[in-house]
Amino acid sequence: MLDIRIRDGAICEIGELLRPEDQEEVIDARNAYVAPGFIDMHVHLREPGNPEKETIATGCAAAVAGGFTALAAMPNTHPALDTPEMVRWVKESAERAGLARVYPIAAITHGREGKEPVDFAALSRAGAVAFSDDGNTIESAIVQTSAALRARESGRVFITHCENAAIKERDEFDPAAESSAVARDIAIARATSLPWHIAHVSTRDAVDAIAEAKQLRITCTAEATPHHLVFTRDDAAQFSAGTKVHPPLRSAVDVDALRHAVRNGTIDAFASDHAPHADGTSPGFSGLEVAIGAYALALPDLPVRRYVELLSCNPARILGVPGGTLTVGSPADVTIFADRDWVVDPADFHSKGKRTPFSGKSLPRRAITTIVAGSVVMENRRVSARSAR
Numbered sequence: 001m002l003d004i005r006i007r008d009g010a011i012c013e014i015g016e017l018l019r020p021e022d023q024e025e026v027i028d029a030r031n032a033y034v035a036p037g038f039i040d041m042h043v044h045l046r047e048p049g050n051p052e053k054e055t056i057a058t059g060c061a062a063a064v065a066g067g068f069t070a071l072a073a074m075p076n077t078h079p080a081l082d083t084p085e086m087v088r089w090v091k092e093s094a095e096r097a098g099l100a101r102v103y104p105i106a107a108i109t110h111g112r113e114g115k116e117p118v119d120f121a122a123l124s125r126a127g128a129v130a131f132s133d134d135g136n137t138i139e140s141a142i143v144q145t146s147a148a149l150r151a152r153e154s155g156r157v158f159i160t161h162c163e164n165a166a167i168k169e170r171d172e173f174d175p176a177a178e179s180s181a182v183a184r185d186i187a188i189a190r191a192t193s194l195p196w197h198i199a200h201v202s203t204r205d206a207v208d209a210i211a212e213a214k215q216l217r218i219t220c221t222a223e224a225t226p227h228h229l230v231f232t233r234d235d236a237a238q239f240s241a242g243t244k245v246h247p248p249l250r251s252a253v254d255v256d257a258l259r260h261a262v263r264n265g266t267i268d269a270f271a272s273d274h275a276p277h278a279d280g281t282s283p284g285f286s287g288l289e290v291a292i293g294a295y296a297l298a299l300p301d302l303p304v305r306r307y308v309e310l311l312s313c314n315p316a317r318i319l320g321v322p323g324g325t326l327t328v329g330s331p332a333d334v335t336i337f338a339d340r341d342w343v344v345d346p347a348d349f350h351s352k353g354k355r356t357p358f359s360g361k362s363l364p365r366r367a368i369t370t371i372v373a374g375s376v377v378m379e380n381r382r383v384s385a386r387s388a389r
């Protein structure tokens with residue numbers, strides 16, 4: 001068993017039986033796992049535009065309560081995150097909240113309208129870590145390709161929500177809406193050599209396309225959500241809460257294929273697609289506070305080392321942000337979690353979004369302590385800002 005010493009926001013020593021020095025706070029992590037801080041790379045904070053659904057502060061509180069030290073924020077706000085000023089504003093607001101680190105993802109096209117590519121260099125300089133029109137699949141392959149070519153210099157990844165609108169309009173649940181859009185984006189990734197990340201993969205056919213892309217050494221990564229890893233469309237009939245989500249819940253064959261893809265490395269990251277809403281009908285679930293338990297429920301046999309890779313090391317690598325390591329000198333972002341059963345009660349959520357298909361479910365794992373830049377920001381679900389300590 002090893003001890004970790006943290007000083008001035010960084011990890012300064014790792015060793016056996018470190019002796020506490022004067023004034024040092026000691027956190028007892030026996031019977032728990034100590035991991036590099038978890039990063040949720042797909043989160044919808046609702047500011048600017050819809051603070052009644054979530055604010056940057058409540059979203060960050062939900063993140064640290066759920067064991068996340070950092071999150072990447074999607075740009076489907078109102079207005080969309082498509083200017084350097086807005087990217088800076090999101091970062092500053094998160095800094096003021098003093099909880100999780102927030103990495104803004106900027107839009108690929110102005111207003112997420114699928115027409116005019118944004119100024120990738122300026123947005124990247126302002127702090128955008130990736131680009132996405134999330135929620136909207138860019139319909140025109142020409143726009144998508146020319147945007148990818150222009151974005152190359154920024155070195156930033158494109159994250160795409162893959163649902164072909166025309167197919168989806170004909171049949172909301174047709175898996176070809178996803179697999180056809182994934183195939184197209186993989187072809188564009190190959191043609192442009194831009195690093196590409198496929199958001200919330202939900203179908204067997206999309207998994208197969210991504211596995212094939214990896215074999216061809218196309219720079220393509222992918223994520224899976226808690227709800228797509230646990231529930232089928234048939235399960236959804238039993239939920240009391242609304243069940244609408246994009247992409248939709250799928251068949252048992254798809255869920256099995258997705259779990260298998262996590263085990264064999266086709267899926268690189270877990271990401272919650274935290275999508276808080278104030279009403280009962282808009283698509284999306286509140287995910288941050290159930291995610292780490294839900295992944296363990298879906299994949300009880302997944303080795304813990306691989307689990308941490310999917311939640312920390314790989315998201316850090318894909319986004320090109322610090323994290324994913326506990327080596328001496330690295331920022332002291334730490335998640336302590338344990339295999340303890342608990343029952344989900346959305347009334348306890350720090351998020352304003354209370355809708356989740358996991359309501360009332362028992363989950364086998366939870367976060368105990370979240371540490372950001374050396375400060376304890378969550379202990380047993382009690383959240384306190386860095387500046388408040």
Ligand code: DOR
Pocket residue numbers: 044076134135161244245246247275276283284285
């Ligand atoms: O269900 C969803 N809700 N899927 C998305 O891609 C967007 C999200 C939202 O922002 O509410």
